[in-house]
Amino acid sequence: MKYALYTGCVAKGAGRELLAATYSACGKLGIELVEMTDAACCGAGVINEDNPILGDIINARTFAQAEKMGLPIMNICTTCQGVHRKCQIKLAADPARMEKVNAELKKDTGLEYKGQVKVRHFYEALLEEYGLERLAKAVTRPLTGMKVAAFYGCYAMRPHEYSDLTDPDDPNELERIITTLGATPVKYGERLKCCGFPILMMNKRNALKLTGNAVAGAKNAGATGMVTPCPLCHLNLDAYQPEIDKSLRMPVWHIPQLVAYALGATPEELMLKTHIIRPKEAFALV
Amino acid sequence: MAKVTFRIFRYNPDKEQASRYQDYIVSLEPGVTLLNCLNKIKWEIDPTLSYRMSCGSAICGSCAMKVNGHALLACKTQASELVRDGVIQIDPIGNSPVMRDLVVDLEPFWGAFRKVEPYLMPDSRDNPERERLQTAAQFLKIDAATQCIMCAACWSDCNSLEVDNLFYGPAALAKAQRFIYDSRDAKKRDRLVEISKLHGMWDCTHCGECSTRCPTEVKPLARIEEIREAAMAEGVHGNNGARHALAFRETVSKRGLLDENYVPVRSVGFFNIMGLLELLPVGLRMFIRRKNPPIIPHGIDNRKEVRKIFSRQKEFRRD
Numbered sequence: 218m219k220y221a222l223y224t225g226c227v228a229k230g231a232g233r234e235l236l237a238a239t240y241s242a243c244g245k246l247g248i249e250l251v252e253m254t255d256a257a258c259c260g261a262g263v264i265n266e267d268n269p270i271l272g273d274i275i276n277a278r279t280f281a282q283a284e285k286m287g288l289p290i291m292n293i294c295t296t297c298q299g300v301h302r303k304c305q306i307k308l309a310a311d312p313a314r315m316e317k318v319n320a321e322l323k324k325d326t327g328l329e330y331k332g333q334v335k336v337r338h339f340y341e342a343l344l345e346e347y348g349l350e351r352l353a354k355a356v357t358r359p360l361t362g363m364k365v366a367a368f369y370g371c372y373a374m375r376p377h378e379y380s381d382l383t384d385p386d387d388p389n390e391l392e393r394i395i396t397t398l399g400a401t402p403v404k405y406g407e408r409l410k411c412c413g414f415p416i417l418m419m420n421k422r423n424a425l426k427l428t429g430n431a432v433a434g435a436k437n438a439g440a441t442g443m444v445t446p447c448p449l450c451h452l453n454l455d456a457y458q459p460e461i462d463k464s465l466r467m468p469v470w471h472i473p474q475l476v477a478y479a480l481g482a483t484p485e486e487l488m489l490k491t492h493i494i495r496p497k498e499a500f501a502l503v
Numbered sequence: 504m505a506k507v508t509f510r511i512f513r514y515n516p517d518k519e520q521a522s523r524y525q526d527y528i529v530s531l532e533p534g535v536t537l538l539n540c541l542n543k544i545k546w547e548i549d550p551t552l553s554y555r556m557s558c559g560s561a562i563c564g565s566c567a568m569k570v571n572g573h574a575l576l577a578c579k580t581q582a583s584e585l586v587r588d589g590v591i592q593i594d595p596i597g598n599s600p601v602m603r604d605l606v607v608d609l610e611p612f613w614g615a616f617r618k619v620e621p622y623l624m625p626d627s628r629d630n631p632e633r634e635r636l637q638t639a640a641q642f643l644k645i646d647a648a649t650q651c652i653m654c655a656a657c658w659s660d661c662n663s664l665e666v667d668n669l670f671y672g673p674a675a676l677a678k679a680q681r682f683i684y685d686s687r688d689a690k691k692r693d694r695l696v697e698i699s700k701l702h703g704m705w706d707c708t709h710c711g712e713c714s715t716r717c718p719t720e721v722k723p724l725a726r727i728e729e730i731r732e733a734a735m736a737e738g739v740h741g742n743n744g745a746r747h748a749l750a751f752r753e754t755v756s757k758r759g760l761l762d763e764n765y766v767p768v769r770s771v772g773f774f775n776i777m778g779l780l781e782l783l784p785v786g787l788r789m790f791i792r793r794k795n796p797p798i799i800p801h802g803i804d805n806r807k808e809v810r811k812i813f814s815r816q817k818e819f820r821r822d
Binding site: 231232233254255257260261263265267268269275322371372375377385386410411415416418424430456457459460490492 | 708792
C-alpha cells in the first residue's frame with residue numbers, strides 16, 4: 218500500500234506530533250507514504266467561502282498532483298478530507314464547473330484534474346484498504362483497560378451528501394478501530410458535535426462552551442481518553458482545556474497516535490510531550 | 504406486522520415538575536409515516552399527547568420533531584426507517600422551550616427572522632411604472648432559499664444555538680441570503696453589515712447540521728457560505744470573521760500553507776489589545792510544550808504557482 222500523504226497545514230505547524238505519529242503508524246504497518254510537499258492548503262472551507270472557484274482550483278491542483286504521482290491521497294485531517302471530498306463531489310456533478318476549474322488550472326500550472334484520484338483519511342485507509350484483521354495482528358501493545366471516546370469532527374459527517382461514513386448519524390468507524398486496538402470505545406452525547414474550533418476567532422466564549430461540553434461529555438461517560446481524526450478538533454479539545462476547566466484533565470489522542478501506540482511506538486516517537494494534557498497511560502510505561 | 508415501541512417525551516410544565524418518557528406500543532402497517540403513527544396513538548390510545556401537525560404533505564412545516572436525536576418532519580418520514588432495536592424515540596425539537604410534550608415555543612425562532620427584515624426593500628427613489636422583473640438567472644440565485652417552510656428542523660439541531668440563544672440561526676440567515684442576492688433589493692450592504700455583527704453569520708460553526716436536517720432544498724449552510732462570500736466581495740471586512748478569511752487569503756497566497764501565528768492575530772485585529780491578550784494564555788501553553796507553530800512559517804515547494812493562481816482571483820469572482 219502506497220499513498221500520497223497530504224499533510225495539510227496543522228501537521229506542519231501546531232500539530233507536528235500528528236505527522237510524526239502518522240509516519241510511525243504507517244511505518245509499522247508497512248504503508249508507504251510519499252509526502253506531497255507542493256500541495257497547498259485545502260482552504261478549510263474558508264477560502265471557498267471567500268471565493269468558491271479559487272478554492273476549487275487550489276484543491277484540483279492537489280488532486281492533479283496526486284494523479285500525476287499515480288497514488289491515492291491520504292489525509293490526516295478530517296477538515297482537509299471533508300473539503301477535498303466536497304470539492305470532488307461538486308466537480309463530478311457539474312461538468313461546466315469542472316471545465317472552468319481545469320481551464321484556469323491549466324493556464325497557471327499546466328496541470329489537469331481528471332477526476333480519478335481517490336482521497337482517503339488515514340482511518341478510512343485502515344478500515345477499507347488495510348483491514349482491521351491485519352491491524353489486529355499487528356497490535357503488540359493492546360490498549361486493554363483504556364476507555365476511549367471518539368470525537369469525529371463535523372467534516373467527517375455533515376452535510377451527509379459529502380460524508381463517506383456508513384451511517385453519518387451513528388458512525389462506528391472510529392469505535393471499530395478503538396476495539397481492534399484492544400481499548401473499550403465509549404459512546405457519549407457529544408461525540409458527533411462541533412468542537413467549537415471554527416468560531417474560536419469569532420466568538421471564543423461560545424467556541425469554548427462547545428469544547429467544554431464535548432470533553433465533559435466524554436468524561437461523564439467514563440472515558441479515560443479521547444481520540445480524534447481532526448487536528449483542529451485536537452487543538453481545541455487539548456490546548457484549551459485548562460482555560461475551560463482545570464479539573465477535566467482529559468488526554469486527547471490523534472487517531473494515528475493511538476494506532477501507533479498500540480503498535481508499540483514510544484511516547485517520544487509520538488511527541489506526546491507536546492500535548493497540553495499528557496496521556497497517563499503512555500507515560501506510566503516509561 | 505412488527506410491533507414497535509414509541510418512546511415519547513412527555514411534559515406539562517403547568518402540572519409536572521420534570522419531563523418523562525412514555526412508551527406506546529404500536530403495530531407498524533406497511534407504508535405508514537411517523538405522523539400516521541402519532542395520530543394513531545393520539546386518536547386510539549392517548550388523547551392527551553400533544554404535537555403540532557397540519558398538512559401532512561411536507562408543506563406547512565408544523566410537524567418537525569427530534570427522532571432518535573435528530574430533527575425531521577414526521578409527515579415526510581417512513582416510520583419503519585426509524586426503528587432502532589424495536590424502539591423509536593421522539594423528542595421535541597431542540598434549542599426551544601417546551602410548552603407541552605412535543606409542542607415548543609417558536610417565538611425565539613420567529614424573532615430571529617424578524618431581525619433579518621425578511622421583506623424586499625427596493626430603492627425608494629426609484630418609482631417604476633411596472634413591476635420589477637427578474638430574469639431566470641437572477642431568480643436561480645434565490646430559488647433555494649425561497650423554499651424554506653420554516654419548520655425549524657435546522658434551528659433544532661444547530662450547534663451554535665446550543666451555546667448562544669442570541670445566534671440568528673440557520674433559517675434566518677438563509678432568509679437573509681434570499682434578500683441579499685435579490686436583484687430588486689437595495690439594502691444588500693446594510694443587510695450584510697448588520698448580520699456580520701456578533702451572533703450573526705460569522706458565528707455559524709459550519710457543523711453542517713442545518714443542511715443535513717433541512718427537509719427541503721434550502722440547505723442553510725450553503726446559503727450562509729453565500730452570504731459570507733457576498734460580505735467578502737462587498738468589502739464588509741470590519742469583523743473577526745471577515746478578517747479571518749482575509750488572513751487565509753493572504754497567507755495561503757504567499758506560501759501555499761496557512762501561517763498559524765499570523766491568522767489568529769490578524770483575525771482579532773492588530774490593534775485589538777483585549778483580543779490579543781486573550782490569545783496569550785494558549786500561546787504560552789503551546790510555547791512551553793514546544794507545540795507552537797514555527798516562527799518562520801512553512802510553505803510548499805512551488806509558491807510562485809499558487810501566487811499566480813491567487814493573483815488572478817478577481818477574475819474568478821461570481822458576477
